[in-house]
Amino acid sequence: MQIKRKASAHWEGTGKEGKGTVSTASTVLNQTQYSFNTRFADGVGTNPEELVGAAHAGCFSMKLAFNLQEAGFTADSIDTDCTITLDPGTGSISESHLVVKASVPGIEPEKFQSLVDDAEANCPISKLFNTKITVEASLA
Structure with missing residues (x-):
């Protein structure tokens, strides 16, 4: 379905x-x-890039939560910020940069990073993009 x-x-x-x-x-x-x-500029309202950023941050966070669950961990929290870079000269989005901070009891940093890498590559919004995706991840 x-x-x-x-x-x-x-x-x-x-x-x-x-x-x-x-x-x-x-x-x-x-x-x-x-x-x-x-x-x-600085008008009141939203814009497509802001909405795409919210979608990418939300999708990535949920995929990471599923990855953690499959590996036997439960996050106390996952906070993800996303910065979408629009290049007006080319009329394209040149990058989606994610910064994730998570509190995950009992996880080793290497395991966490491997689950982050998988979420970066495999969340549905990442798969939708035809642009550079970067992630900075840290544990609280």
Whole structure:
């Protein structure tokens, strides 16, 4: 069985002066504003790169939790930040950089790093990307 999730975007106007909204079927995002300024300056609202970063951080954290579980560990916490780098010159995302800090009782650093490496390569959002992915991982 395949799982499908739906989101939508609405845009009005030109690329620079226009504005839009994004929504998700869950309504967590419900006509959330985005624009040129929220993407390339300091406007109020969201932007595609921020949303991609949230998706990558969340997906990676969940994959790491599954990896830990399969290896016999349970994380007290996993905190992941994601920085998406957009190169306006090429119009492409050039990097997704993850910084993860986890508290995992009883795990050796080498084992933790191998599970992090697997999560980096195999979370569904990582598999979606055609860009450089880097990770800094540490145990609390």
